[in-house]
Amino acid sequence: MSKPAPARLRCCDASACRNAGGLALRQALLAARAAAGLQPTSLAIGAVGCLRLCGRGPLVAADGPGGSRLWGGLSPEQAALLVAAAWVDADPPLALASPQASPPASPPTPVPPASAPLASSSDPLASYRLDLSHPFFSLQQPVVLEHCGLIDPDCLDQALAHGAYSQLRRCVRQLTPEAVRQEVRRSGLRGRGGAGYPTGLKWDTVALQPPGPRLVVANGDEGDPGAFMDRTVLESDPHRLLEGLAIAAWAVGAERGYVYVRAEYPLAIARLRRALDQISQRGGFGVAFTGTPWPLRLELRVGAGAYVCGEETALLQSIEGGRGTPRPRPPYPAQRGLGGAPTLINNVETLAAIPPILRQGGDWYAAIGAGNQASADKPASGATTATLGSRGTKVFSLSGAVVHTGVVEVPLGMPLRTVVETMGGGVVGGAPVKAVQTGGPSGGCIPAALLDTALDYEAMASLGSMLGSGGMVVLGPHTAMPELARYFMGFCVEESCGKCLPCRAGTVQLAALLDRFVAGQAEAADLDRLEALCAMVKATSLCGLGQSAPNPVLATLRHFRPEYLAACREEPRWA
Amino acid sequence: MASIGTPTQRGCSGAVAGDREAITRLIQLQGDDPAALIEVLHQLQQIEGYLAARSLHQVARQLRLPLSRVYGVASFYHLFRRTPPPVHCCAVCLGTACFVNGALELLAVLELRLAQQARAGGWVLERMGCLGACGSGPVLRLDQGLAIRVRLAPAPKLDAQLEAIGLPPLGRATAR
Ligand SMILES: Cc1cc2nc3c(=O)[nH]c(=O)nc-3n(C[C@H](O)[C@H](O)[C@H](O)COP(=O)(O)O)c2cc1C
Ligand code: SF4
Ligand code: FES
Ligand code: FES
Numbered sequence: 107m108s109k110p111a112p113a114r115l116r117c118c119d120a121s122a123c124r125n126a127g128g129l130a131l132r133q134a135l136l137a138a139r140a141a142a143g144l145q146p147t148s149l150a151i152g153a154v155g156c157l158r159l160c161g162r163g164p165l166v167a168a169d170g171p172g173g174s175r176l177w178g179g180l181s182p183e184q185a186a187l188l189v190a191a192a193w194v195d196a197d198p199p200l201a202l203a204s205p206q207a208s209p210p211a212s213p214p215t216p217v218p219p220a221s222a223p224l225a226s227s228s229d230p231l232a233s234y235r236l237d238l239s240h241p242f243f244s245l246q247q248p249v250v251l252e253h254c255g256l257i258d259p260d261c262l263d264q265a266l267a268h269g270a271y272s273q274l275r276r277c278v279r280q281l282t283p284e285a286v287r288q289e290v291r292r293s294g295l296r297g298r299g300g301a302g303y304p305t306g307l308k309w310d311t312v313a314l315q316p317p318g319p320r321l322v323v324a325n326g327d328e329g330d331p332g333a334f335m336d337r338t339v340l341e342s343d344p345h346r347l348l349e350g351l352a353i354a355a356w357a358v359g360a361e362r363g364y365v366y367v368r369a370e371y372p373l374a375i376a377r378l379r380r381a382l383d384q385i386s387q388r389g390g391f392g393v394a395f396t397g398t399p400w401p402l403r404l405e406l407r408v409g410a411g412a413y414v415c416g417e418e419t420a421l422l423q424s425i426e427g428g429r430g431t432p433r434p435r436p437p438y439p440a441q442r443g444l445g446g447a448p449t450l451i452n453n454v455e456t457l458a459a460i461p462p463i464l465r466q467g468g469d470w471y472a473a474i475g476a477g478n479q480a481s482a483d484k485p486a487s488g489a490t491t492a493t494l495g496s497r498g499t500k501v502f503s504l505s506g507a508v509v510h511t512g513v514v515e516v517p518l519g520m521p522l523r524t525v526v527e528t529m530g531g532g533v534v535g536g537a538p539v540k541a542v543q544t545g546g547p548s549g550g551c552i553p554a555a556l557l558d559t560a561l562d563y564e565a566m567a568s569l570g571s572m573l574g575s576g577g578m579v580v581l582g583p584h585t586a587m588p589e590l591a592r593y594f595m596g597f598c599v600e601e602s603c604g605k606c607l608p609c610r611a612g613t614v615q616l617a618a619l620l621d622r623f624v625a626g627q628a629e630a631a632d633l634d635r636l637e638a639l640c641a642m643v644k645a646t647s648l649c650g651l652g653q654s655a656p657n658p659v660l661a662t663l664r665h666f667r668p669e670y671l672a673a674c675r676e677e678p679r680w681a
Numbered sequence: 682m683a684s685i686g687t688p689t690q691r692g693c694s695g696a697v698a699g700d701r702e703a704i705t706r707l708i709q710l711q712g713d714d715p716a717a718l719i720e721v722l723h724q725l726q727q728i729e730g731y732l733a734a735r736s737l738h739q740v741a742r743q744l745r746l747p748l749s750r751v752y753g754v755a756s757f758y759h760l761f762r763r764t765p766p767p768v769h770c771c772a773v774c775l776g777t778a779c780f781v782n783g784a785l786e787l788l789a790v791l792e793l794r795l796a797q798q799a800r801a802g803g804w805v806l807e808r809m810g811c812l813g814a815c816g817s818g819p820v821l822r823l824d825q826g827l828a829i830r831v832r833l834a835p836a837p838k839l840d841a842q843l844e845a846i847g848l849p850p851l852g853r854a855t856a857r
Contacts, residue, residue, distance in 0.1 A: 125829060160815075331775075332815065334811070369760050370811075409719075410761055427718035428754060585781055603757075
């Protein structure tokens with residue numbers, strides 16, 4: 107990417123688009139360019155990370171002097187048309203048609219003829235055009251994802267050209283670890299892995315342990331079904347995570363670290379491997395990026411399919427090559443982690459937010475979403491952590507029954523409705539939204555009536571759901587809530603590590619109880635049993651998996667109790 | 682270039698008999714480091730298609746770990762297989778987005794459909810977690826390929842779609 111080419115096609119090469127045939131399309135585009143006798147210098151065609159609207163893949167964006175345009179769902183047969191279109195400069199944008207409105211094979215709707223010869227009136231690709239001014243795109247505020255979709259994830263030079271590692275260099279050469287931590291504290295950044303613990307505070311805890319070695323770990327286990335934010339970062343901009351992790355290492359005084367990624371993300375793993383190889387080929391982080399002999403060493407560890415390994419103490423076991431079973435805390439990993447050394451564990455997205463925070467300043471980050479805070483302050487029933495606030499941006503993955511599925515990064519404090527209806531386009535087919543599931547198997551759901559709730563840690567928690575890691579599954583009218591609760595309980599039964607009884611046996615019993623509601627065979631007393639059992643499992647389980655396994659049940663009971671009542675048989679069994 | 686398959690699913694079609702020396706070498710490449718046990722098991726499974734008892738013994742010896750530890754890890758993680766992989770597997774995504782779009786109903790249809798082939802030792806039906814194709818659900822993996830938007834439809838239409846993506850045609854034996 108030495109100098110701007112006159113025209114450029116950016117082909118999404120993240121996994122959702124690959125699954126939809128993105129590789130074949132890119133090959134076809136390269137062939138079509140050659141067939142048209144064009145040189146790469148006049149039309150650049152390259153792979154990039156996620157272009158956000160994953161559900162319409164494979165996505166291709168064209169950049170020219172007149173701006174950018176986007177297409178979705180093209181097949182290799184249309185490559186020649188797209189290469190030709192990349193030449194015509196930007197034409198009037200089209201509506202972000204819903205998938206139903208544009209069946210891939212249908213010809214474009216005829217438009218009045220006799221327009222200007224250059225105009226797109228007979229554009230054969232019109233029905234594949236996606237409108238970049240649609241709120242799905244225009245309301246996004248990319249910070250973590252600022253380079254996602256712009257650079258080739260496999261190319262270190264492109265990342266460097268976009269400023270990768272410049273903040274790492276600045277930290278190591280000009281800032282003390284304390285100064286770095288202070289900037290992170292000022293930003294108000296909270297952990298994006300689910301719990302929302304203040305990141306600056308965690309870094310301080312690790313840094314201020316008694317002298318000795320420290321370690322850093324990036325948690326890329328992302329097990330919540332319906333969540334794909336971290337995967338998007340890893341597949342689209344792996345060097346961003348590595349820079350964030352390296353800065354964290356500098357700030358807490360670590361010289362070793364791990365990136366832990368779930369095995370279900372082979373493309374993310376391949377890209378991280380390559381990124382780490384690129385760095386060692388240049389002599390390691392110190393030599394390559396800071397010009398100092400700073401000996402930081404980062405390694406990749408791959409999981410093997412166990413949800414509980416996302417829990418931090420289980421993660422440590424897994425990194426050491428053992429069974430991923432949690433242990434009681436304290437001691438927290440920040441006090442005693444890998445090999446007994448203080449270990450900083452942060453989520454991938456948390457770490458990926460670090461370089462822009464240092465570049466623009468903590469105050470800049472804390473100001474994002476701050477305007478939302480005052481107005482969005484719901485009468486949060488006695489939220490005590492209000493001082494923590496919810497600042498900055500958050501990446502959400504939008505899926506389920508929603509029209510526009512994909513990845514969005516928005517300022518915290520934005521109303522949930524804006525994301526689901528304005529950006530996401532509501533439910534497919536125009537049906538009303540029934541609820542939005544957030545926080546995965548540890549979370550809950552927000553009913554349609556409360557869609558104006560702000561995306562804010564405390565506001566969501568006060569409704570019995572949670573902001574969680576960022577998975578957002580939109581539910582349409584046909585999803586039965588007891589069935590949804592049963593689905594998540596089945597997930598917890600499957601994923602319980604079996605170490606403690608309340609979780610191992612309690613989730614099985616909860617699933618059996620829920621089965622009776624799903625079958626419409628429950629009795630009134632089952633509702634009490636369900637609630638009592640939920641309370642027991644929540645209170646007595648060892649780790650977060652068991653403690654939060656009842657959450658989807660409790661949340662659906664709270665907001666959709668009539669569905670449970672309707673599932674009870676008319677007469678009690680003993681009558 | 683990386684395939685989209687998860688490491689274990691690469692073993693789906695046909696396993697190669699164990700090669701002692703290959704195993705020795707792959708463990709050496711990991712520096713004979715017990716902390717690399719999971720990585721060793723991944724690579725072993727990639728070579729052999731599954732984790733055979735004989736191979737697990739070798740891993741334990743070479744990494745100087747108790748056999749119970751090696752078995753403990755091999756059995757803890759869902760992606761490790763201790764029996765030879767089926768000739769063909771059809772995996773249904775049961776992630777939340779696919780669930781909301783009818784994956785469970787699809788699973789039931791496939792269970793009926795593949796019951797025959799499973800008995801013949803051909804096809805095996807599996808469940809898998811979200812693959813990140815959530816925008817195009819429900820999603821199936823057929824051996825190495827991925828089928829997206831396998832929406833529930835009236836029987837003849839769905840049958841045709843399933844056949845088109847490579848599932849064996851419906852036999853006339855009684856479905857139960
Ligand atoms: C059952 C369970 C699963 C978890 N899964 C993940 C995960 O996949 N990714 C993640 O970053 N954190 C996960 N967490 C949270 C981690 O334990 C930990 O809080 C987090 O990685 C800390 O990083 P943060 O402060 O940057 O959020 C999980 C927690 C529990 C209890
Ligand atoms: S709560 Fe569940 S997952 Fe957590 S330690 Fe206990 S059994 Fe294991
Ligand atoms: S993966 Fe291509 S747009 Fe997200
Ligand atoms: S839920 Fe099926 S691919 Fe994500």
